[in-house]
Amino acid sequence: MNILMIGAHPDDCDLRCSGLAALYARDGHRVKFLSMCDGSGGHHVMNRNEIAARRWGETQEAAKVIGIEYDVWNVADCEIVCDLPTRARLVNYIRRFQPDVIFCHRTNDYHADHRASGLLVQDASYLLIVPNYCPETPAMKKMPVILFFYDSFKNPPFVPDLVIGIDEVVEDKFRMIDKHVSQVYEWLPYTGGTLGEVPADPAARFEWLHGDKVTADTTDEEVLKKKGYSRRFALAAALYRDKLIERYGEEKGRRIRFAEAYAVSEYGSQLTAESAARLFPY
Numbered sequence: 001m002n003i004l005m006i007g008a009h010p011d012d013c014d015l016r017c018s019g020l021a022a023l024y025a026r027d028g029h030r031v032k033f034l035s036m037c038d039g040s041g042g043h044h045v046m047n048r049n050e051i052a053a054r055r056w057g058e059t060q061e062a063a064k065v066i067g068i069e070y071d072v073w074n075v076a077d078c079e080i081v082c083d084l085p086t087r088a089r090l091v092n093y094i095r096r097f098q099p100d101v102i103f104c105h106r107t108n109d110y111h112a113d114h115r116a117s118g119l120l121v122q123d124a125s126y127l128l129i130v131p132n133y134c135p136e137t138p139a140m141k142k143m144p145v146i147l148f149f150y151d152s153f154k155n156p157p158f159v160p161d162l163v164i165g166i167d168e169v170v171e172d173k174f175r176m177i178d179k180h181v182s183q184v185y186e187w188l189p190y191t192g193g194t195l196g197e198v199p200a201d202p203a204a205r206f207e208w209l210h211g212d213k214v215t216a217d218t219t220d221e222e223v224l225k226k227k228g229y230s231r232r233f234a235l236a237a238a239l240y241r242d243k244l245i246e247r248y249g250e251e252k253g254r255r256i257r258f259a260e261a262y263a264v265s266e267y268g269s270q271l272t273a274e275s276a277a278r279l280f281p282y
């Protein structure tokens, strides 16, 4: 299968869906991440050109961890908009890759780039099969299934259709995020006021990246009180435990610590029991 995961910035897919990406890649499917913006806004010391080049390099290092492709568009950070040229660019891009499934942001996320990139995917969805739109690239025969990444925004609430356990690949996810050095060890701690806490030694900072430990014995209520990326990746398992039990059975469903949750967009192909089992065999 061809799996296309679209985020606004060069770390969004890593943070939100790289566990599932690692499972697909492990099984030989072709996975591509796209960052619609170049990430050039995200630094407090480096200028736009310097940080864009560095962040592109970080995406390529992250992609190598699980053996996927990672594209970054030449759109300035904080400047992706839903205009006609960008819609056409996206339709052509998606048609060339012929994905079975597309993942993207919801359109009520806090960041304008996240909202715009999610809306661009929704706006592109039906046009993928319209031959007279962007005739330079052959139209697809069928719309892909489109899924939204989990986010914590409440209005409207996120309602998951699919919750996938990622315990077996969660360290791959950490290793991918570890490659985004300029973000997770520099810019985000800078904006969060925790830059002074980041260890200089790579092994120590990788440990720091994990944050508070989450084990099989951590209760769901305890997960919610913890800090750091372990907590973040455990959140979907904690919030949607019932979905995990439904999917994996009582025993395994209760043991899963890390999960990713997804909601189906109404604008792509709709899931049937057969297509859900085929597209998400995890």
Ligand SMILES: [Zn+2]
Pocket: 008, 009, 012, 111, 114
């Ligand atoms: Zn982002």
